[in-house]
Amino acid sequence: MADGRTGTLLPxxxxxxxxxxxxxxxxxxxxxALNDRRHISEEMKARVRQAAAELGYVVNAGARTxxxxxxxxxxxxxxxxxxxxxxxxxxxxAARCFRAGYQLVLCVHEDDPxxxxxxxxxxxxxRALGVVIIPTPGVLDQTAxxxxxTSVVQFSRYSPKIDAPSVTLDGAxxxxxxxxxxxxxxxxxxxxxxxxxxxxTGWDRLAGYRQGLERIGVAFDPGLVRLGATLLEYGRSxxxxxxxxxxxxxxxxxxSADLTHGGxxxxxxxxxxxxxxxxxxxxxxxxxxxxxxxxxxxxxxxTGEMAEAAxxxxxxxxxxxxxxxAASIALEPHLILRESTAPLRA
Amino acid sequence: MADGRTGTLLPxxxxxxxxxxxxxxxxxxxxxALNDRRHISEEMKARVRQAAAELGYVVNAGARTxxxxxxxxxxxxxxxxxxxxxxxxxxxxAARCFRAGYQLVLCVHEDDPxxxxxxxxxxxxxRALGVVIIPTPGVLDQTAxxxxxTSVVQFSRYSPKIDAPSVTLDGAxxxxxxxxxxxxxxxxxxxxxxxxxxxxTGWDRLAGYRQGLERIGVAFDPGLVRLGATLLEYGRSxxxxxxxxxxxxxxxxxxSADLTHGGxxxxxxxxxxxxxxxxxxxxxxxxxxxxxxxxxxxxxxxTGEMAEAAxxxxxxxxxxxxxxxAASIALEPHLILRESTAPLRA
DNA sequence: ATGAAAGCGCTAACAT
DNA sequence: ATGTTAGCGCTTTCAT
Numbered sequence: 001m002a003d004g005r006t007g008t009l010l011p012x013x014x015x016x017x018x019x020x021x022x023x024x025x026x027x028x029x030x031x032x033a034l035n036d037r038r039h040i041s042e043e044m045k046a047r048v049r050q051a052a053a054e055l056g057y058v059v060n061a062g063a064r065t066x067x068x069x070x071x072x073x074x075x076x077x078x079x080x081x082x083x084x085x086x087x088x089x090x091x092x093x094a095a096r097c098f099r100a101g102y103q104l105v106l107c108v109h110e111d112d113p114x115x116x117x118x119x120x121x122x123x124x125x126x127r128a129l130g131v132v133i134i135p136t137p138g139v140l141d142q143t144a145x146x147x148x149x150t151s152v153v154q155f156s157r158y159s160p161k162i163d164a165p166s167v168t169l170d171g172a173x174x175x176x177x178x179x180x181x182x183x184x185x186x187x188x189x190x191x192x193x194x195x196x197x198x199x200x201t202g203w204d205r206l207a208g209y210r211q212g213l214e215r216i217g218v219a220f221d222p223g224l225v226r227l228g229a230t231l232l233e234y235g236r237s238x239x240x241x242x243x244x245x246x247x248x249x250x251x252x253x254x255x256s257a258d259l260t261h262g263g264x265x266x267x268x269x270x271x272x273x274x275x276x277x278x279x280x281x282x283x284x285x286x287x288x289x290x291x292x293x294x295x296x297x298x299x300x301x302x303t304g305e306m307a308e309a310a311x312x313x314x315x316x317x318x319x320x321x322x323x324x325x326a327a328s329i330a331l332e333p334h335l336i337l338r339e340s341t342a343p344l345r346a
Numbered sequence: 347m348a349d350g351r352t353g354t355l356l357p358x359x360x361x362x363x364x365x366x367x368x369x370x371x372x373x374x375x376x377x378x379a380l381n382d383r384r385h386i387s388e389e390m391k392a393r394v395r396q397a398a399a400e401l402g403y404v405v406n407a408g409a410r411t412x413x414x415x416x417x418x419x420x421x422x423x424x425x426x427x428x429x430x431x432x433x434x435x436x437x438x439x440a441a442r443c444f445r446a447g448y449q450l451v452l453c454v455h456e457d458d459p460x461x462x463x464x465x466x467x468x469x470x471x472x473r474a475l476g477v478v479i480i481p482t483p484g485v486l487d488q489t490a491x492x493x494x495x496t497s498v499v500q501f502s503r504y505s506p507k508i509d510a511p512s513v514t515l516d517g518a519x520x521x522x523x524x525x526x527x528x529x530x531x532x533x534x535x536x537x538x539x540x541x542x543x544x545x546x547t548g549w550d551r552l553a554g555y556r557q558g559l560e561r562i563g564v565a566f567d568p569g570l571v572r573l574g575a576t577l578l579e580y581g582r583s584x585x586x587x588x589x590x591x592x593x594x595x596x597x598x599x600x601x602s603a604d605l606t607h608g609g610x611x612x613x614x615x616x617x618x619x620x621x622x623x624x625x626x627x628x629x630x631x632x633x634x635x636x637x638x639x640x641x642x643x644x645x646x647x648x649t650g651e652m653a654e655a656a657x658x659x660x661x662x663x664x665x666x667x668x669x670x671x672a673a674s675i676a677l678e679p680h681l682i683l684r685e686s687t688a689p690l691r692a
Numbered sequence: 693a694t695g696a697a698a699g700c701g702c703t704a705a706c707a708t
Numbered sequence: 709a710t711g712t713t714a715g716c717g718c719t720t721t722c723a724t
Binding site for chain 2: 013058059060061062063065066069071072073076080081082087090091094095098103104105106107108115118119121122124125126127146232261264265268286287288290291292
């Protein structure tokens with residue numbers, strides 16, 4: 001009764017055997033023809049292709065995976081899907097994967113280690129070939145263990161638990177440069193709004209802030225620092241609270257694009273003029289930063305380059321087997337000077 | 347020699363047979379235990395789970411797919427990965443898929459129908475359960491045919507070739523409303539910068555522009571219309587050329603977020619003040635639109651709602667089989683009034 | 693150049 | 709409650 005092969009409308013289950021039967025040949029011949037193997041006549045190849053097309057044959061990737069023990073899946077594991085960083089990574093990965101015949105599995109963990117684990121499990125189950133991961137701050141041991149069986153590259157963030165090379169940004173350098181720039185304009189009360197220091201990107205950039213201050217001989221003042229993870233909203237509230245201070249900071253450096261976004265919003269709401277009342281250095285460089293007020297001075301992340309570097313590392317690892325050596329690299333950000341910073345006014 | 351099962355460092359290929367052997371039971375018992383089937387003692391379940399964990403067993407999704415003829419893969423096919431729309435769709439889909447135990451395959455076609463086809467082929471090969479697609483303007487027949495074998499929902503754009511319901515936005519309504527708003531401020535020379543009319547989103551919004559003009563009794567003037575697809579750059583150049591006109595338009599409506607972005611940039615470069623010299627209505631509402639100048643008046647797309655609607659449709663189709671009826675729906679955008687439009691000056 | 697047969701890892705129908 | 713067996717669709721020996 002429930003025979004999938006009768007004339008039910010959908011030609012769902014056409015297999016290599018059906019094609020073979022249709023042609024009166026063996027199914028291995030069909031396989032050879034379709035896969036362009038040797039020891040098969042051109043004529044047969046043509047006939048098989050023809051028949052396959054007519055019958056609507058579609059190779060079953062699952063069966064192939066079963067035989068070869070490897071899929072064509074590459075996992076992209078990220079905290080969220082709206083960030084500049086994600087966009088760059090996804091864009092580069094998508095293009096490269098497509099060209100190489102891989103499929104890209106998108107996994108969003110929202111900074112939840114449990115969700116992250118479940119994604120990694122699913123990728124292992126699917127015998128994913130490789131993984132690009134922006135890890136959560138609290139990667140679980142089990143996650144790290146599972147990841148060992150695959151080619152992995154850490155992207156943007158780095159977790160020491162995960163035994164895989166990383167492609168990151170030298171955030172410390174970026175933020176230190178921002179502080180130096182502000183100092184050169186005469187600023188001394190420089191605030192910092194950044195990510196929590198439980199993640200590599202957080203402590204890295206915070207360290208840069210401290211280094212920057214040290215170099216200009218200004219003591220670190222915890223009262224001028226705000227760290228938080230809810231990004232947009234936190235940027236708003238942190239900036240608002242800094243504006244309450246007396247004396248106010250004369251400049252502020254942000255540690256993420258979303259925090260910058262929130263901070264700028266807060267300034268606007270409070271009627272604070274940038275850069276007349278407050279100099280601002282953002283972090284990251286979404287295309288719209290240049291449209292904010294007179295254009296936002298910012299620590300520009302070379303997202304495209306980072307993404308390309310990560311993908312190339314991954315593809316190399318995949319091609320070279322699990323032992324392919326691969327070094328972690330950290331790219332240098334650079335300061336883009338626009339109009340949101342100005343000399344300190346007496 | 348090349349025995350995967352010897353003590354090579356990676357415990358790659360642990361199968362249920364290995365677990366069974368380890369326990370001295372049959373592999374079907376292991377399967378039952380692992381899948382929580384009936385007719386199996388709690389004790390055995392526990393022993394099997396324990397052993398599986400110890401040996402590092404990971405189920406082979408490929409084999410499972412082979413048996414069941416269905417994978418747990420859902421395809422998301424989109425033109426690009428940076429847009430507000432994509433972000434909304436990916437976010438909603440990712441969350442829902444995760445909860446339902448599906449994996450999300452990201453496919454980027456860059457508006458190239460050939461690439462689109464290859465993605466659809468790959469998804470068919472992988473026996474994807476369902477597909478959410480923002481189709482290219484020129485969907486190929488073969489693509490449409492392949493898509494028939496799967497549960498599909500069209501998102502944002504609609505292609506008549508594809509036999510699947512769509513969740514779109516009533517762009518005509520949105521743009522017409524924008525025109526009406528400008529007319530109420532006294533504007534008559536209202537320009538339009540939009541997408542090419544080869545895609546549903548293009549002609550739809552253009553139609554809205556014409557309707558809007560008609561209602562206020564202004565003749566359609568092709569000289570005030572610019573249509574292009576390269577988005578950001580086109581927005582810039584189209585706006586620049588409109589600003590050359592004599593007499594200039596006193597207001598402009600955009601037909602996409604990226605075009606808006608480019609257009610605003612062009613205004614800024616040309617030293618045109620918004621809204622004093624030119625009233626501007628954008629399209630879409632990325633979070634940063636409110637930070638542009640005094641805040642951008644815009645046709646707000648309810649991306650979140652759209653995405654949710656699309657996902658729900660898809661999940662329903664997947665659950666209900668291929669014959670599950672599903673109606674196309676078009677959501678209403680609404681105008682968000684900020685400060686980029688002003689009464690016409692004499 | 694082609695066919696026959698085995699087996700990848702899993703589930704499920706059918707014994708016991 | 710557990711074991712035996714077959715078969716999903718494919719690739720790949722090994723025969724012929």
